[in-house]
Each structure stands twice: as structure tokens, then as C-alpha cells.
Amino acid sequence: EAQVTQNPRYLITVTGKKLTVTCSQNMNHEYMSWYRQDPGLGLRQIYYSMNVEVTDKGDVPEGYKVSRKEKRNFPLILESPSPNQTSLYFCASGRTGYGTEAFFGQGTRLTVV
């Protein structure tokens, strides 16, 4: 089954403790992206990657890191999480080129206390 898989689905952590949210897709998509969703703000893009070893900042990259060592994986790293990073995070993938739909993971609800 074609899917984007995120782990974990839920995470509660403390301020400053490094964490990684994994994202994997099995559709051989070149493009992958991370979004955060907050009430009243819709979805905002954090980072995206057009292919292996190619990453770029989205609208809200501060406090986040990503890597794209393999085509299928695009982990999101929070080196020193803060409470304002409490949010619902989504990973998405798609084929490159304009006019292609994005496939979303089920989301990771992160709480930083």
C-alpha cells in the first residue's frame, strides 16, 4: 500500500531534549516536505527536499533540522525543543514537477513541556 509513515504519532518531551520524528515513503517520490499545523494558522511549511541531499527552508525553519540521505526517508530533528514547537506535524511526499498532488502522513502530535 502506498503510504507516508510518520513515527511517533504522539510525543511528549521536555524542553531542550533532542528528538527526531521519522518520515518514510514507499512511492519512490523525489519530493518530501514537513509542515506544522497550529490552530488559526493553517499548515506552514518547515523544510522541503527536492531529492536526495537537496533540502531547503520553508516558511518556518527556525529550530528545526532535516536530512535527506536516502530517497525514502526525511527525518525532522529538533535539536533543542521549546514549548512554542508544540504542534501537529505532517510529513508529505510527491513527484517533482508542478501540478502534482502531495501525499500526507498521519501526523505527529508533539507536546514540549
Place this chain on the structure above:
Amino acid sequence: SQQGEEDPQALSIQEGENATMNCSYKTSINNLQWYRQNSGRGLVHLILIRSNEREKHSGRLRVTLDTSKKSSSLLITASRAADTASYFCATATNNAGNMLTFGGGTRLMVKP
């Protein structure tokens, strides 16, 4: 930055009625897409309309695009309780490849 802005923010209708949601955007686009999100779940792609298209249909969905007004509308006909969800428009601009910019969404509630 939010490229798309949906209107209304929330909509409540009875089963069988039609639901219309609008989206406005600010810059030139390559295409506009509509997504659906069930509460707290991932977004699911519904339909894509290109900048040179004016109307598109998919089942009970009808999407229109007016590039002169920088706006789009999503019409769901004969709504069902299962259509209850949030609906988002997303724009793809010519300078950003796959990058999609989402609006704040419309929360639709369909009462049985």
C-alpha cells in the same frame, strides 16, 4: 506566509444540502489544489485545477478557478454526514516547484 485564505472559516449544513467553500490567494499560481482533513488526521488530496482551467468536476465535487480574481471555490453537492471535515486550498506557484502553500481551512459540519 499564507497564500490561500478560505471563507467561511466554519460552515454547518444539513445532510443533502450543498456546501460551498471559497479560497482567495495573492500571487500568480501554477495550480490550485483542494485537500480534506478529518479531525487530527493527515490531509487527503481531493482535486487539482490548473491555472489555465476554469472548472473541474470529480464525483460530487466541483471546483472553479478565477485567476483574474485570484479565487477558487469548492462545491460539494448533496452533502453527507461523512463529508464532515476541514477543507484546505493549497496553491503551487511557478517559482516554488512542488512547494504548496496552504490556507487556514474551512471546517465543515454536515448534520444528519
